[in-house]
Amino acid sequence: MRVIFKIFFVLLAIRLFTCEGKVKRDVAEFGRDFVPKPKVEEVSGEDLSEETPPPTDASPLLAANYYFIFDGSENMEERCAGQEKLRSAQRAAQELIEQVPDDANMGLLVFDDHRDRGEAFTEPVALGPDNRKKMNRALRRIDADGNSSLREAIYQGVNQLEEQSKKQQGYGEYHLVIITDGQDIGLEDAARYAVEKGIAIHTVGLCIDREHPLRTYALSFQNANERTDFTLTPEAERVEPETFEPIDTKTLVAETQTPATAE
Template sequence: MATLYSQKKKSTLPRLFIVFLVIIGVVLFILFKEQNKATSLLSAHAPTASSVPKPLALPWPPAPNGNTVLAPNLLADNYYVVLDGSGSMGDSQCSGNKNKIETAKDALKEFAASVPADANLGMLIFTDSQIRELVPLGTGNRQQLTEQVQSAYAAGGTPLRDAISTGYARLEQQAVRQLGYGRYILVVVTDGQANPGQEPNEKVAWMLDNTPVELHTIGFCIGTDHALNMPGRTVYKAADNPAALRQGLADVLAEAETFDVATFQQ
């Protein structure tokens, strides 16, 4: 009997070993399938090259020098307005019983009053084909801006590239004083295309590629066909009446993206 039992035991062991191997194989197969499924899901949801934020090509802003006086509020928001004072702003199209420059002045006074008191605000105007700063970037200058913009008039051409370059330079200077922290928004109010040789495309493309400066444009009575209307890169609002112009400026405060210091190299 002992010998018969021993023989049965020996014949059972290989079967158990085979069953064990089969079970191990099934488990490994299931794990392999699950791993492939997870890999496929990750690949399907992986960010594409176009969805990954593009790093700045250059460090921004330039490093402060020994004479730089740091701003008292390094985290301040900064709004710099470029106002079109070209001759066409003297027309009354889209402005009711006022010309466009008067309508723009009224809207900008409202905008200035709405900018938070702790934010820096500045403005320039191009008129007679020259660029003139009405108010430098700063706080506590809202009344001064209201007085200065009231003296604006319409005459001359549209040196848009140089005006945008000047506005950008003012924001960059402030960024040096704030060590790059805060938010930097360039606001352009215009009613026409640039003069020949003053196309802003190249300057704007450089600015958007190399700095965190945001560009908001209100196209007054010109629709959406404008060089500064770059979907996905700039914020452009077409304003065909005074209310739309005021709303476009109000939206600058509501829609400007929050500055994230982790996004940019310091």
């Protein structure tokens, strides 16, 4: 019996010595503030909560957004290709508005005679759904006057689209539709800024130079003095009608009547 007790005490002493040695090693390695961590049980995949499903096609989070910037500065009273710039710009804007999808958000930023003193531009239509009628009414009220604020307007348009992107959690499409004669400084930086933010630029220009920044950075560019129909579709995606060569009916008849050669 005494032998059994001796063996028990020897084993207990060895166990205590081993544990003490491990703690000393841990303290030496991690410092005196070391606290042994409890063992963490692994959680099976069945216990994890399901991820939030992506939005469906009908979700407002996937809505496209078209923010129009309309140049109504005094330069728009001039003529381009024999027509008043302002009238050509209004016609182009109305055509583009009709092409925006029904479930898309639209907004309008204008710098013209109606802006308050000290203000660079006005926003007659805030970005939102079901704005087609409001957009057309606001376009008809534009009166050209004042200095150009195109550069500031582009930055403001980018800010509005970024705010909308936060509401849509980054989903959706974001477009700037710029209608202008392009007379302003610092436009290249503003256009590049918009593109770097992932915003597509569509430009309708009125007698704009070929080297203008809005030609360089725009996804689609159309010159109001070169066309009478306008579209939001990029040039590379437009489908031109196929052309067919006229058929020589005499040759076709002769070929069908030629006897087959015996093998």
